[in-house]
Amino acid sequence: MINLIVSGACGQMGRTILRLAAEQPEAFCVLGGVDPSGLAESEGVAVVADIFDAPRNADIVIDFSRPAALPKILQYCQNTGARLVVGTTGLTEQDQRLLEHACAVVPIFQSGNMALGVNLQIELLKKASAALGDAFDVEITEKHHNRKVDAPSGTALMLANAISSQYPQGRQYVFGRHSMDCRRTKTEIGFHSIRGGTVVGEHKVEFFGKDEVVSIDHKAYSKQVFATGALRAAKFIMNKQPGIYNMHDLVTEREVLSHLYTDDGQAVITISSLPRQVGVLSLVFETIAKHSVFVDMISMAAQCGSVSFSLPREQLATALNALNELRPKFEGLDIHALDNTTKLTVEGPGMALRHGVAGQLFTVLSEAGVGLELITTSETKISCCIKNSDVSTALDAISKHFEL
Ligand SMILES: NC(=O)c1ccc[n+]([C@@H]2O[C@H](COP(=O)([O-])OP(=O)(O)OC[C@H]3O[C@@H](n4cnc5c(N)ncnc54)[C@H](O)[C@@H]3O)[C@@H](O)[C@H]2O)c1
Numbered sequence: 001m002i003n004l005i006v007s008g009a010c011g012q013m014g015r016t017i018l019r020l021a022a023e024q025p026e027a028f029c030v031l032g033g034v035d036p037s038g039l040a041e042s043e044g045v046a047v048v049a050d051i052f053d054a055p056r057n058a059d060i061v062i063d064f065s066r067p068a069a070l071p072k073i074l075q076y077c078q079n080t081g082a083r084l085v086v087g088t089t090g091l092t093e094q095d096q097r098l099l100e101h102a103c104a105v106v107p108i109f110q111s112g113n114m115a116l117g118v119n120l121q122i123e124l125l126k127k128a129s130a131a132l133g134d135a136f137d138v139e140i141t142e143k144h145h146n147r148k149v150d151a152p153s154g155t156a157l158m159l160a161n162a163i164s165s166q167y168p169q170g171r172q173y174v175f176g177r178h179s180m181d182c183r184r185t186k187t188e189i190g191f192h193s194i195r196g197g198t199v200v201g202e203h204k205v206e207f208f209g210k211d212e213v214v215s216i217d218h219k220a221y222s223k224q225v226f227a228t229g230a231l232r233a234a235k236f237i238m239n240k241q242p243g244i245y246n247m248h249d250l251v252t253e254r255e256v257l258s259h260l261y262t263d264d265g266q267a268v269i270t271i272s273s274l275p276r277q278v279g280v281l282s283l284v285f286e287t288i289a290k291h292s293v294f295v296d297m298i299s300m301a302a303q304c305g306s307v308s309f310s311l312p313r314e315q316l317a318t319a320l321n322a323l324n325e326l327r328p329k330f331e332g333l334d335i336h337a338l339d340n341t342t343k344l345t346v347e348g349p350g351m352a353l354r355h356g357v358a359g360q361l362f363t364v365l366s367e368a369g370v371g372l373e374l375i376t377t378s379e380t381k382i383s384c385c386i387k388n389s390d391v392s393t394a395l396d397a398i399s400k401h402f403e404l
Pocket of ligand 1: 009013035036037064065066068086087089090111112113114115147226
């Protein structure tokens with residue numbers, strides 16, 4: 001259960017976050033809201049004007065308010081040990097420096113756009129910029145409702161920063177072209193802000209080339225997409241060390257483990273006391289291959305002179321008979337078989353980008369009392385053989401820990 005304080009509680013985003021948090025009572029408990037609007041309550045939650053009057057036992061402050069709120073919020077977090085999710089846009093360089101200073105002690109999640117789709121747009125823009133290069137002129141048009149106070153939007157700046165990062169010299173930002181009596185340069189990104197009605201948020205990035213235009217757009221149809229992202233960010237930041245995190249970190253962590261599956265009917269053979277001489281392993285596996293045994297995972301501890309491998313359970317007897325042929329050649333050979341195992345595999349593209357996944361997985365399994373008989377890994381996959389009787393415990397523990 002995460003104890004929340006919502007700053008900007010009476011605003012559009014604040015109210016949406018309060019509503020969504022109330023729909024997840026098992027995950028969130030809202031302790032209160034902060035908003036100087038004069039209202040004493042928002043979505044059934046008590047609101048105070050000053051964060052220093054809010055309950056001091058919050059795990060996380062979620063802020064969607066105004067940049068002026070930031071110094072007090074950071075002070076509150078430093079005083080109480082609360083973590084911070086910042087969605088407020090229009091922060092100045094000085095505000096950004098405050099965040100960078102505070103993140104030495106406070107875990108902070110900051111994103112000018114908490115929608116997952118915008119994160120994808122950013123990745124597509126990086127690819128498009130790298131592919132299209134200097135031959136295309138880049139212009140960003142953003143549209144928002146008539147109550148938005150900052151321009152350009154924080155998201156437009158995030159998109160431009162992603163594009164600029166693809167050029168060694170970066171890009172210059174030009175905000176509107178009123179009164180500019182000169183041609184655009186090749187190295188600029190133009191920003192255009194439109195405000196009106198109830199538009200939630202639209203960002204269109206156009207790459208203008210000779211006789212062709214490439215456009216990469218995102219449209220948000222409700223504030224809910226941002227609120228959902230903010231609550232995801234709150235869960236993400238709960239177990240993080242001090243530092244600044246963003247949507248990219250959240251998305252890659254979510255994809256660290258995306259698939260979990262099992263393959264039962266496996267057996268594991270371990271051969272120990274193998275002599276440390278060249279050609280021993282080829283002799284072992286050639287011998288079983290001659291009997292048409294399919295070997296799957298192989299793991300070896302050369303220093304200990306032992307090798308383990310998995311195979312279909314129905315081929316265990318054949319493999320053991322074949323290995324007995326080796327006994328006269330290697331004195332004291334120790335062959336151990338386990339015939340009631342299941343291969344459990346976890347997979348995810350984000351594993352290649354993140355360290356510590358194997359450590360987390362083995363901790364989860366050992367805390368659940370699950371022993372490992374054999375392990376193999378690749379860049380994006382970890383497979384282990386476990387006893388059949390441990391399978392449901394292992395699946396529960398992994399699914400819960402990695403939110404699969
Ligand atoms: N990161 C994102 O995904 C995302 C999405 C939408 C909006 N935003 C940003 O979030 C902020 C709020 O957006 P909104 O649409 O809810 O605006 P809003 O105007 O509806 O609400 C802002 C609220 O903040 C309150 N406020 C003003 N000063 C405050 C202070 N010092 N402490 C606490 N509350 C204070 C106001 O009284 C108001 O109720 C804006 O900066 C907006 O650009 C970010």
